[in-house]
Amino acid sequence: MSDYLKLNKANWDQRAPLHAASRDYAAETFVxxxxxxxxxxxxxxxxxxxxxxxxxxxxxxxxxxxxLSLARLGARMTGLDFSPASLEQARLLARRCGAELDFVESDLYQADQVLPAGAFDLVYTGIGALCWLPGIDGWARVVAALLKPGGRLFIREGHPMLWAVNEAREDGLVIEYPYFERAEPVIWDDDGTYVETDGTLTSTLTHEWNHGLGEIISALLTHGMAITALVEHDSLPWEALPGRMVVDDVGEWRLDRDRWRLPLSYTLQAVKRG
Structure with a gap:
């Protein structure tokens, strides 16, 4: 296993029980x-x-x-993650909710080897996922491999412009981190996480990468996907820039002034060409 996988998996294994117990993930409300x-x-x-x-x-x-939310909308869902601790919490939540869900442990780049290729109508990726992958081309290859012809990718993500901003700088929107994908990761050392919790992490080192919006779209096109929709949003579901955002009544955070300055997230859809 590569160093980045070992470091990131150790970090996410420690985050999982903290997230499951946090009110931000609302496990008890799901139940x-x-x-x-x-x-x-x-x-x-x-x-x-x-x-x-x-x-x-x-x-x-x-x-x-x-x-679980997608299953409640009527889809027959499988979840895949590289963190066994995360999947333990996912299975527990599904059991408590009486939901029939399958969960599979795998590195993202091996997903089409542990799941049936060409078998899915929908590939979904939620917010805050792509930054943990060193290469976007391999992700796009896996997405296309898993989908049936005509199947759909649906992704909402943090905008790569947001990931390039230094969140600690309160004197302005300062572009300090890479926008385009680079071989070298951005390395973080942080004993906290993004939800309210009293717990701290001991596996504090993580490696992350940014992927420009054009790079994401080009990778999908290269692997036989057709882009059908792209919406950039001025909001996202956490306070990404502390002290400079306001939250609405559905939990979306926006810049507290001049929202037109920065896209914060996007929703992209694509279909696999026949």
Whole structure:
């Protein structure tokens, strides 16, 4: 296993129980309310459309809240993640909710070797996933390999312009990190995570990469996908730039002034050409 996988897996294995216990992931609400959906999935309901009966796979599913939400909309869902601790929490949540979901442990780049190729109507990727992958071309190859002809990719992600901004600089929107994909990772050393928790991490080192929007689209086109929709948003579901954002009543955060300055997330859809 490469160094980046070892480091990132150790970090996510420690995050998983903290996230499952955090109110931000709303596990108890999922259990008590059979109609409850994650904020991320609910945001994109107008774009998702009717997914009843579709066979779907959620890549980099973490503790499975988006996976469960898609299943509640009628899709037959499988979740895939490289973190066994995350999948343990995902399976526990599914059992508590009485949901029939499959969860598979695998590195993203091996997904088409552990799941049936060409078998899925829907490949879904949620927010905050692509930055953990060193190369976007391999991701696009896997997406295309898993989909049936005519099958759809649906992804909402943090915008690569946002990832290039130094969140610690409060004197302006300072572009300090790579926008385009580079071989060298951005290395972080942080004992915290992005949800409210009293716990701290001991596996603190992580490696991340950015991928420009053009690079993502070009990779999908290269692997036989046709782009059908792309919407850039001025919001995202966490306070990415602390002290400079306001939250609305559905949990979306926006810049507190001049929102037109920076795209914060995007929703992209593509279909596999026949």
């Amino acid at each position: 008590s309310d059979p109609h409850y959906l994650s904020d991320v999935v609910r945001f994109d309901l107008p774009r998702l459309g009717d997914i009843k009966g579709l066979r779907g796979v959620h890549l980099q599913c973490h503790i499975g809240t988006d996976t």
